[in-house]
Amino acid sequence: xxxxxxxxxxxxxxxxxxxxxxxxxxxxxxxxxxxxxxxxxxxxxxxxxxxxxxxxxxxxxxxxxxxxxxxxxxxxxxxxxxxxxxxxxxxxxx
Numbered sequence: 001x002x003x004x005x006x007x008x009x010x011x012x013x014x015x016x017x018x019x020x021x022x023x024x025x026x027x028x029x030x031x032x033x034x035x036x037x038x039x040x041x042x043x044x045x046x047x048x049x050x051x052x053x054x055x056x057x058x059x060x061x062x063x064x065x066x067x068x069x070x071x072x073x074x075x076x077x078x079x080x081x082x083x084x085x086x087x088x089x090x091x092x093x094x
Contacts, residue, residue, distance in 0.1 A: 007036045010074055017043060018071035019064060026070060029062075033072075040065040041072070
């Protein structure tokens, strides 16, 4: 899947990830992309996006399965040296 290759190029970057809930809703989580594999993605929380989250939230990486991931967008602008522009900006839709 081409989308996973783009996400692998974003490993180490800050991203926002839209997750699907069981009730049909969705919400965003924010952090640094740590890994991408066949099961899903791993994200290290870097900051709290809203006041409703506890300040004592774990900073350990969390895994999110593909069935829950609906969108991933990079938060940092610009490209790394040697990366193609398509891999450095834009978005991934699951």
